[in-house]
Amino acid sequence: MAEHASRRCCLGWDFSTQQVKVVAVDADLNVFYEESVRFDRDLPEFGTRGGVHIHKDGLTVTSPVLMWVQALDIVLEKMKASGFDFSQVLAVSGAGQQHGSVFWKAGASQVLTSLSPDLPLGQQLQACFSITDCPVWMDSSTTAQCRRLEAAAGGAQALSRLTGSRAYERFTGNQIAKIYQQNPEAYSNTERISLVSSFAASLFLGSYSPVDYSDGSGMNLLQIHDKVWSQVCLGACAPRLEEKLGPPVPSCAAVGAISSYYVWRYGFHPGCQVVAFTGDNPASLAGMRLEEGDIAVSLGTSDTLFVWLREPVPALEGHVFCNPVDPQHFLALLCFKNGSLTREKVRDESASCSWGEFSRALRSTQMGNGGNLGFYFDVMEITPEATGRHRFNAEGHEVSAFPRDVEVRALVEGQFMAKRLHAEGLGYRVGLVAGTNMPFSEVVKLAPNPRLAATPAPGAAQVYEALLPKYAKLEQRILSQVQGPPE
The missing domain is CATH 3.30.420.40 (ATPase, nucleotide binding domain)
Known part of the structure; x- marks a missing residue:
């Protein structure tokens, strides 16, 4: 592996429901290295099933945040043992399971900025979280908070026009509201709230990474057209929430150089950049190389439809997110459970x-x-x-x-x-639309084209x-x- 691991490259990280995975991608967009840690198998001490804890009420679903940290430690140590040349990494970015959230305890930022390269992350960050088991996308325990948020915004349709979706139980704003109402002491002792994506970026940055527009629009808190937090929604969820979230940034923003922790412990180049991480659904749009007018359907246990839109029509069904590739455009997502x-x-x-x-x-x-x-x-x-x-x-x-x-x-x-x-219904119109010649298209033009599986029959x-x-x-x-x- 070592002879293949000395190319100049970027690392893409995936903090998903069941694993942490990394891929190394060279200048020609070839994936030449992969490694992963599966939570249930490799970290059994956390007692997860499918990467989560399902609580007795059947509605509350959480994941232990330290499990994610320790999984990162393990992956990095595996890479080091394989001879991977970290000095050749130009940038790191990635995706996180959408709608999960992390609550950093007061004082955690000081720990992040002064990490010792002699110790693993998991050992140093043990006391850094005010909520140790974090709500994730499978949680459906916040119906009361959803109804309150919709009422504050003037109804479900008004909230959808503002934030891209009506109130959903798994969305982060409603999860924050529940924690504030049921555990006010923990909320008061929280200095920063991250999404799983911005949490992962923070680990590499050595300081709090901002939430990106695209993942942030899956919170019921971000005004999708203005790209700012909605004061009405913030106020309906919890006090002082804006300062705990920090200002959002474009999904392609470089948020800073990698922490010196990784330079000294693993040999990363000090100029290696951390690019904002985003949610797994927005990342799928980027990975499929969709452009304006394109539509993609993932045929899984549930079917998921992704659409690139210029002028969305937010509705009571489906979701409209900020586009991770072009912040002036949008991503519409529909989920069909019967797949x-x-x-x-x-x-x-x-x-x-x-x-x-x-x-x-x-x-x-x-x-x-x-x-x-x-x-x-x-x-x-x-x-x-x-x-x-x-x-x-x-x-x-x-x-x-x-x-x-x-x-x-x-x-x-x-x-x-x-x-x-x-x-x-969300604004998509079937028809051929010319590509927009975006910078992202230039970046990925060397990548292999997706394989065409079928074309419409005549008529x-x-x-x-x-x-x-x-x-x-x-x-x-x-x-x-x-x-x-x-x-």
Whole structure:
């Protein structure tokens, strides 16, 4: 490994839910080194499952902050043992799981600026946190705080227009409000509140790193158009909050040189720069090299849709974040809970548990599925808030079942029409848009192009353009059945 580890490079760090990982990227954007620590496996003393602690109420979910610190220690020591040449690192940056927060105790900044290179970080930072188990994105215990924040902002839609999202339980502003209300002593003893991303950057900087615009817009606290903290939202959450957060910065900002701790302990060059870390979702937009007009869909347990927007329309569903690549533009994100597990279930029921049979069913049916439309919400959906399976024939009448091949196509078409419908609700318009020739595009032009997996079939645009209004109308019918008539 050592002979390959002496290239000039940048380090990219990922502080995710289940691990801390690093990649080294050379000047040609080739990844030539990787290392990681998995929390459950490598740090069992913290007793996490999936990297978190799920509390007895089933709603509160936290992670021990020192686990993240010790994981960084372990990764760096592994790199050192492998012969990695830290002196060649020009810059470090990275991503953190979005919506997690870290509460630094009064006096922690002095510890950060005077770290001893003779000791690991975990040993020196043990007493630096006023909250030792930090809330993370899986937490859903702040419903009361969400309702209070929406009321203070003039309603859910007003809050969405201001901050990019209605109030969500996992968002950091609501988590801060809960800690202030339930543990005022710890809040009072907190001198700085970081996101996981800015916390990680702070470890490298040796001082508090600012929150970046993009990750900061997942807090229900940042005015996404003005890029400043909302005084209304701050006041609704906790006192003196602005001073505990510090001013936000662009996501591509260089926030300072690396701490001398890393120069003396590992051999980093003193000129190595720390670039603001951001959230994992914004980082995905940058990693996919999206540009204005692009759309990306991650097909996982939940499906996540990313859209680059110039003029967003914040709504009661989905999220609008500041764009990490171009601070004048935006990133819209939609999450669909019924993703791969629902597709696998329909595959098992209608395609003999075979993806080959599933694909054959798609090929045997025509685009538009003869006007048959299906909605498959095996668990309560996020976008839209509905549950159950609903099937409609070409005349718009609800039916109890489809033929097996029709069922497969109805699932696939329905899921993707939902993504288009709700993306358009946030301001996205389907069409070809020229690239914007941004500096970031120049930076990544040497990187391999993402592999093209599929292209639209001829005539697909016309078929689904005509079918989409019918799909939207039927979705509204389902929602009216679930939610009942307006009061």
